[in-house]
Amino acid sequence: MSLTEIAMRDAWGQGLVDLAGTYANLVVLDGDLANSTKADMFAKAYPDRFFEMGIAEQNMLGVAAGLATTGYVPWISTFAAFLAKRALDQIRVVISQPGLNVKMAGSYTGILTGKTGKTHQAVQDIAVFRAMPHVVTIVPGDAMELRGAMAAMMEDDRPTYLRLTRDPSPLIFGDDYTFEIGKGHLLRAGGDIGIISTGVQTVRALAAADLLATSGVRASVLHLSTIKPLDTDAIIDLADRTDAIVTAEDHSIIGGLGGAVAEVLGEHRPTRMHRIGIRDTYGESGPNDALLEKYGLTDHHIAEAAESLLAMHSLEGR
């Protein structure tokens, strides 16, 4: 893992500018948050292709649908909390149902949102979008993967939700990384416990694998950045090669990565598992470290869950 930390929102703003040179049909719609989401970088570079929609998310998503029917690829700039809730009926009727090609970037996801508290934290957005037919759901793990995801999204004509985070986070992937929609990445291979993670929680999943290694536990880490379509083969394969599964996400344990993995395992490979995530509650304001600790999202929490599962497994015997 690199020591370099890059904020996904900065990479997103720059990514829009870079892609706009290649794709003349890329436009951006903003809900009066461009200086937070960093869409302002695009607004400065391409003012004629940037549309300020004001504090009115429902209209913004409808405008995007209309633009999509005239050959443009609109990218939405707002906070995920507002995108996935305030404009949900618009997303349902004019984007998901007709399958119109709108790229919905939700910024400030999870609970690490700069002390804004529960109104601005998005902890159900993955659950919402993965329940919407036709909508691809991508949760990048770092700025490098985000860049790859954005390029792939421009080559794909499906409506897509892209989950972004606010604060700098360590790079997981190198320059040679190739993103493919729907493909998981096995970052560590160990036969005792399988950790499946998404988004920036993969950083903590890798740290948890390091912690486990110090006590002799060999952990796999499977990073799933596409939640829909889900890489079910990778999940089943991991269940076959390990004794139990821990999922890790900065999102509710209901309906997100943990829910999706449980659905796959329940149907194909019933497996003992534990979900690390927000446990059916809302967050609050606070420093990132304190939030991760209070809501049980640290590398230690992931490692402890793994140890507990393995202890139960050995009690049962093989």
Place this chain on the structure above:
Amino acid sequence: MKSITRPTHETKTIPELNALSRQTRRLILQSVHTAGAGHIGGPLSVTDILVSLYFNELHIDPSNPSAEDRDRLILSKGHSSIALYTVLALRGFFPVDELSTFDQIDSRLQGHPDLTKLPGLDMSTGSLGQGLSPGIGMALGARLRGSDFRTWVILGDGELQEGQIWEAAFVASRYRLANLTAIVDANGLPQFGWPHESGHTLDVPIDDPAGKFRAFGWNVIEVDGHDHQALLDSWAAAKNHTDGPTCIVAKTIKGKGVSFMEGDYLWHAQVPTPDDIANAGLELVDPEEVK
């Protein structure tokens, strides 16, 4: 990127438009009767507006329904879909016989317009208050493309209660979208309405769509929504206004054309019996045809 595929529009006389309106209303009643479901009052109030646009104004081509530089029309009050389907069929987008499939399983004619099923539809609608926003997107798209195509959005006056309409009104005005026209089918009767007869008459909200759109910076035209000459004049006036979007408030009558349905909110979505159709049919013939 100048327009090279912009279709042309048809031109009809006023008597021809009146005859098409009567024919459309007869087919609406028949289709809702056949389906055993659907709306009546709203489709009859919006009929003349749709006939006028499709037969005299819109640059469209039934043989190439997705021509890039065609005019766009969004029926935001999607529950009046049968009126739109009937006019599209008469205009040649699909066979008139297909109207009998309305609301049936596997039909292209869904209860509310579905963009993915029927050629000629420019947007899926049905959840009220949503249609104006995609219209703004299309108008912005036309501007970006350097195309002359215009976007027309038909709103019900009832759905003006939705907040999204005013989010959209705000933005359309801010971007001075002169290539966008909203038409309010102001029939004055929502599905259930405000309970004036319960003694709460003071609770009826202010009903002034023209004043509201003016306050949002729109050019506003008020017109009789059943007078074909007045409607044609209003389309021309909207196109002549080049400094921003125009809203045409068309005063209409719910159930228009059938005396026993006019102004009766119970005909919002009541299915006509064969007797109703026979009685209505007597009123929907050309006076010349009777002789």
